[in-house]
Amino acid sequence: MKEFWSYDSDYILKQLNTGKDGLSGKEAERRIDKYGQNIFEEKKSSSKLEMFINQFKNPIIMILIFAAVLSIFLKDYSDGIIILIIIMLSAFLSYSHESKANNAVKKLLSSVCVKSSVLRDGKFEEIDNAMLTVGDILNVKTGDMIPADCLLISENSLSMDESSLTGETFPVEKIPQKLSADTGLSNRKNSLWMGTHVISGSGKAVIVNLAKDSEFGKITASLNKKDSDTDFEKGIKDFGNLILHVTTLLIGLIFLFNIILNKPFLESFMFALALSVGLTPQMLPAIISVNLSQGAKRMSEQGVIVKKLNAIENFGSMTVMCSDKTGTITQGKVKLDSALDCNGEKSDNIGKLAAINSYFQEGYSNPIDQAILEANTNNFSEYKKLFEIPYSFEVKLLSVMVRTEPDFFGKNIMITKGALTSVLNVCKTYERADKTGGGIEKIKTQILDLFDKYSSQGYRVLGLAYKAIEDGTDIQKQKAEDMVFAGLLLFIDPLKEDIKDTVREMNRLGVSLKMITGDNRLIAKNIGSQTGLDPEKILLGEELDAYSLSQLNKKVLDIDIFAEISPNQKEEIIMAYKQAGEIVGYMGDGINDSPAIKQADVGVSVNTAADTAKDAASIVLLHNSLKVLISGINEGRRTFINTLKYIFVATSANFGNMFSMAGASLFLKFLPLLPKQILLTNLLTDFPSLQIASDSVDEDWLKNPVKWDINFIKKFMILFGIISSVFDYITFALLLFIFKAGEELFHTGWMLESIISAVVVMLIVRTARPVLASRPGDKLLIAVIGISAVLLMIIYSPINSYLGLIALPIKILLALLGVSFLYALTAEILKKNFYKHNSFSGKGRL
Structure with a gap:
């Protein structure tokens, strides 16, 4: 119903x-x-086999599988096997994390x-x-x-x-x-x-x-419900489609031109297919997996468990962080903030009276009485409880009668606490902290004004009253009436200690915090104001329902606080931000937070959260300190940027080489490179590329959210690909016209220049800064030097004949190294100009 x-x-x-x-x-x-x-x-869940097969429904994976089959068909078994191993490892990693996430609903069922x-x-x-x-x-x-x-x-x-x-x-x-x-x-x-x-x-x-x-x-x-694709996953698919389209177009053109030039059909077909391997960034799944696993390991050392690896890179692109209030922004624990008299002055005596009431009441254990007792420093062991009138929601009062000798003039007293209006209704007089007082009617308006004042500041306000009970009085017949109004008790759920610093740091990093809570508007405004949010930028649950989804997409961009929100509305808010183009994180700890956590690009929970919240989350914080969120954001940006670095390096170098080979095949009487040489070139350049996962990242690139930008990747690929190709043609001219190279010398010379140029330029394009001002990671530097050494060993060792290579004369080697140096210098100059007008950071220029 x-x-x-x-x-x-x-x-x-x-x-x-x-x-x-x-x-x-x-x-x-x-x-x-x-x-x-x-x-x-x-709902019937997917079988394990279906879940595993779904890991391969990705354009990049499909291209790589084709490349692996091609390599094996070309009898280059080692390269084909390496590609397949990378694909399978990536699929198994993704499959294992997805299967673990399916336990959320089972935990939810068992909890009730x-x-x-x-x-x-x-x-x-x-x-x-x-x-x-x-x-x-x-x-x-x-x-x-x-x-x-x-x-x-x-x-x-x-x-x-x-x-x-x-x-x-x-x-x-x-x-x-x-x-x-x-x-x-x-x-x-x-x-x-x-x-x-x-x-x-x-x-x-x-x-x-x-x-x-x-x-x-x-x-x-x-x-x-099935998880929707996150921004990072959408970016990977878009990039895969870009590579698929470029590859299909160029391969088709190359094959067509070779046929027109009357080159052998089978040889032209195999060359075109080999080029497809050259353009495909084979190591992308491995780069992503290594990036994420290393990031997850570093985060685990800080008390952060990463359940869904892609959430790390989503952290890097996150622009909005939504959070529940209770237990995340606040401590989720009631605290007695103040005990005040009717003038708003602090009074130790009122705190003591409240502690007596809470100490001797036996109705039930509740957060309010626990908060009062935690603030108490008095010893009531010599007191004796005489009678109790339990709390009733009809009168909203709880009273205890206690023998307090030797305190309170040796008299028995009745102490009553409860809703302020209910307490005022049973009071005849009032008493200030200095023991002066008078009739309650004189100051009732003043007390109610204090109630409104502190309620608007987010406090839960209770009233406290007492009266002396003469000896010989029938205790059983005593009622809460004709009492003395003592004062107000102010309770609050305090902010977590580090939340203000966390919010300031998030703002510095370009991430906006939004508070979503089921609490009333007064408490939400007060907590939001203390946190650093604008209390006037607030939207209530009843108002939210009046907006269509398209209207809400625009409205949420100008809201800091969502109050009186139902669980289903939390999920709706997350969807609105996502459809408005924001990359959204959500942090919560209750059952009611689970749908929003699941819907967010980055779902975060804490170790004390409900099981369903932790299971729905991508990230679980083992420590209550929210400062680890900042670590997550920085780690996300570091891994995201290192992934993009590989894409920049691989696509520009591969596109340039492919364009060069396509052009060279039109005027050479032999293939520019044999299929196995193409694959070897690709394999050797991929090894240092794999070390980009552990590369250092410039601080400038960590200042703002990082987003996928296919147009940026296209510009980068075309510009640096063309520059690479220009120097390839310079190499062709040098080999053909200066050194009169034959087929084997041409293959060896161009393969050397291509690999050396690629690994050296890798060090240049990995940063927007001047190459000497940004130190690469040790592993990357060692890999670049190592691969260069391995290449020279291959060329000058007996195995060169098996690969169709020959040992290069020293003068040719030096000339080719000189071309590579000029290429690196040109790339450094162009890079500076490129980053003046382009950025992949999402906000601002680098």
């Missing part, structure tokens, strides 16, 4: 065809057959597997939750978990903990009443929600919606 909280219980009982004596056993069975069991309907006390055939009995049905009457008491969404019929001081569902820290009182249909979830005081539990009192309620239709069930359904 929709909006059942907007009807009274008699109407609902009639609509459900049930009575206050409950259902009969036969009727319950009939309804279970009709509506199904009180369980979540799990309990029995309930149900009225059947006129008597209460314990029945498994799965066998409950619509119209069943439940009896709930302290500690009970609610098995379905219910409407309250009756209560006796019933108080619920709904923090896991709504994010509300304080207990929620429940009262049978009729509410407006648009009442927010956290304010539906006549409803009991699945997954919440009773912290005090008792009550009866009728089941209205079973598990699959409950608010809890809506969260489960959203967790069952």
Whole structure:
């Protein structure tokens, strides 16, 4: 039933065809057959084989598989096997992380597997939750978990903990009443929600919606949805499509021109296919995997567990970080901030009176009394409890009578705390901290003004009163009346200690923090203001529903605080930011946060969070300090940038070589390089490329979010590819016209120049700074030197004949090294001009 909280219980009982004596056993069975069991309907998940096959549905992977098959067909088994190993390792890594993520729903189901006390055939009995049905009457008491969404019929001081569902820290009182249909979830005081539990009192309620239709069930359904592609994954696919299109076009043209020039069909076909391997960035899956695994290892050392590796690079591109309030921005723990008299002055005596009340009350353990006792420094061991009037949601007061000798003039006293208006109603006089006082009516307005003032500042405000009880008085007949108003108790859920520094640092890094909370607007404004957010940029849950998705996409860009938000609205906010072009992170710790965590590009939770929140998250913080978020952002940018470095190097060098070979094949009587030489060239240049994963990153590139920009990659590939090709043609001219090179000398000379130029220029294009001002990582530098040495060993060793190479004369070697030096110098000059007008950082120029 929709909006059942907007009807009274008699109407609902009639609509459900049930009575206050409950259902009969036969009727319950009939309804279970009709509506199904009180369980979540799990969607059939993909088989392990299907999940594994899905890892290969990617343009890059498809090109690489084709390249591997081609290499094996060309009898270059080692290169083909290497490519296949890289593909399989990448697929297994992705598969293992995806399969682990599927446990989220199972954890969610197991968290509420309990029995309930149900009225059947006129008597209460314990029945498994799965066998409950619509119209069943439940009896709930302290500690009970609610098995379905219910409407309250009756209560006796019933108080619920709904923090896991709504994010509300304080207990929620429940009262049978009729509410407006648009009442927010956290304010539906006549409803009991699945997954919440009773912290005090008792009550009866009728089941209205079973598990699959409950608010809890809506969260489960959203967790069952397939993850949408993150920005990084979309970028990889776009890049794969770019390479696929360029490769297809150039290969087709090269093959066509070779046929037109009457070159052998099979030889031309094999050459064109070999070139496709040359353009494909074979090491991209390995680069991504190494980048992410190294980043995850570094983050684990800081107490951050990375569950979904691609979340690291999403951190790098993140522009908006949304966070729940309770337990993430705040400590999620009630604290007594101040005890004030009616003038707003602090008073130790009021704090002591409150501690006596909390120390001796025996109703139930609750966060408010715990907060009072934690702030207490007094010893009450010599005091004696005389009587207690338990807390009642009708009068909203709790009173204890205590013998306090030798304190308080040796008199017995009654101490009452509760809702401020209720306390004022039982007071006759007031007392200031200096013991002066008067009639309560004189200052009631002043006290209420203080209440409004502190409530608007985000405090939960209670009142405190007391009176002396003369010896010989019948304690059992005492009531909370004719009391002395002592003062106000101010409670707050404090900010986490490092949150302000974290927000400032995030702003410096170009990431905006947005607070999303189910709490009321006053508390949300106050916490947001303390955090550094603009309290005037606020949107309420009831207002959010008035916007269409296209309108909300624009509205959210000017909002800092979302208050009185329901769980489903959190997910809607995340989607709005994503559709507005933002890369969104979300951090939360409750069941109600799970859908938003799953929907975000970067889902973050903490070690103390609900299991479902941790399972839905990509990142889990083992330490409560939020400063590790900054480490995550920097680590994300470092890994993202190093991935892009490889793409810049590989696409520009490969595009240039391919363009050169395509042109050379038109005027040479032999192939510019043999297919096996193309593959060897590609393999040798890939080894140092693999070390880019551990390369250092310039600080300038860590200042702003980094986003995929296919246009930037195209510009980079074309500019540096053409420059590479220009020097290739200079090499052709040098070999053909100066040194009169034959086929083997040409192959050897160009292969050497191509590899040396590629690894040297790799050191240049890896940074936007002058090459000597940015030190490369040690592994990259060693790899560049090592591959250069290996290349010379191959050329000047007996194995050169097996590869169709010959030993180069020294003068030719020096001439080719000179060409490589000029190429590097030209690339350095062009790079400086290129980065003046282009940037891949997402914001600003480098």
